Amino acid sequence: MKGSVIAVIAGGAVAAFLGHAAEAQTVLRFSHTDNPGGSRQAAAEVFAEKFAEYTDGRYEVRIFPAGQLANDPKAIEQLILGGVDFTVSATGSYATHLPSLNLTAMPFLVDSYEQGWELYDNSEWLQGEFDKLPDVGFRVLATWEAGFRSFTTDKPLASPEDAKSMKMRVFPNDMIRWSMEAIGFQTVVMPITDVYLAIQQGTVNGQENPIDTINSLRFYEVAPYITLTRHVYSPLPLTVSEATWKKLSPEDQEAALRAATEAAAFSRDLVKNSVDTQIEEMKAAGAKVSVPDIGPFRDAVASVYDQARGVYGAGEVDKILADAKAIREAMPAD
Template structure:
């Protein structure tokens, strides 16, 4: 009987310790002595420019705070998918995330993905870093998500095994898109058959012929070596996609004004760092794709832009006509 009691006590103590370990390694892992700990997750590999930008943020925060703030970085979806990481930030189980899947909380954040909304990177950055960028992100505060900067995803282009020079060339083509409503709507407008699937499944799907084509920023096409299974790169630039960086609003309110400023300024500097290195590397990546045997096509984008008009009409109904018109006015 005494042995049984001892075992029960040991098991009870063990369970209590396990709960404490979990408790202090999740939502409450934001302080250690005199240090403030920021856990930052993202979905890219450590070789990706996105990871370099997050590491730049870490460097800036720790330098500006003189080591009083520490950033722990978790790349490559170590803490779950983008959607799961964003949800963790809403609960302050994770303090920061760089991801694309915020439209699950408010679809208006995806307004920047309207086809051919922006003609240049500079035009996009000016809108994102101004009042419109703040206004579009503001509704996310209701879910505990504060957007502090917009990192870079860039302009998206099509790869395929047939030349794509005008929208008619996409007719009936089975093309992989992300699971974003605007991406799907855009390619339906082009007459193709958009097929959403996870990015991690894409290489094999192209290899096996499950899909005929795909669309991504140059950096993703290059890093994933799609040139091994796709013959053509068509520089359609059909969508620009930013990468919002969000911090837990619950966590944010525990910070001093000085700490908040350190995070804001560091995120802004890291965002521009990300934008710059992607732009600097893009031409080189295109050249390397050509050297590897890929044919690069520069199509007439005006024809694609005309076909995309139908998407604007549909999303004016969804987002609100005044909202979309204000975005268009800011772009001009």
């Protein structure tokens, strides 16, 4: 009888301890717009696993893919308000809250992944802009990969001349819009979660995104002409709500940074090394892939740099152009 009583008491103590531990675990919400099979989801899972590991299971990062909680602009707004703890989106998506980040979407800044990584990790100008974001309401933990933006359209796109008859979906980013209009497109702003149906219904003729996104969201099904212009390098800063960040202890902040950096390395490796395979898979599914003469596209967007100087100031534009030029010269593309 005595042993039974002890067992009951011990069992109750264990249950109480486990209940307390469960209560102590903090759930953090991670919103993104990639599909569950995409690289953002894969990297988010790595981040969640590592952050839990490095905080001894005291935090659970719960991931909400495919815009379940919000599209990109609204997720960033929720970051500022504290309704979402993490999100990952193209740099230009954050420019609504720090307009200078639009400059990262200027066309043809870099020519290779390695050049892009150097720009995002070590550009003095860009790091200075990232340092302003905590005052806005969120901060960059690391930069994940998406790749270079190219076109998917419902009819062939061989040159800027072809663009004049097309409507192109763009996200809310001045630089992307200016580049598309300089090429010749009529632009239509809409959330990425609406794009597939909009192409299917003929509201727009196409969209532009990295290959990883085109494949994940299956845009090639409704816009089968994939034109590999690689006109903008478009990686994905992983951000945390500043309200969430301030609640973390210094040790847990370090754990978040470590997990984010390891997930970034995973993301970069995954995206860079899967592009060719994804292109072949889309071709097998019926996509028509072409590499156009890039010269006419470069010529068409040349005016965008001066347009940017007029809005953002020649000093700011020339700083990032100088950083990008130095990187291209030091790290020639293969």
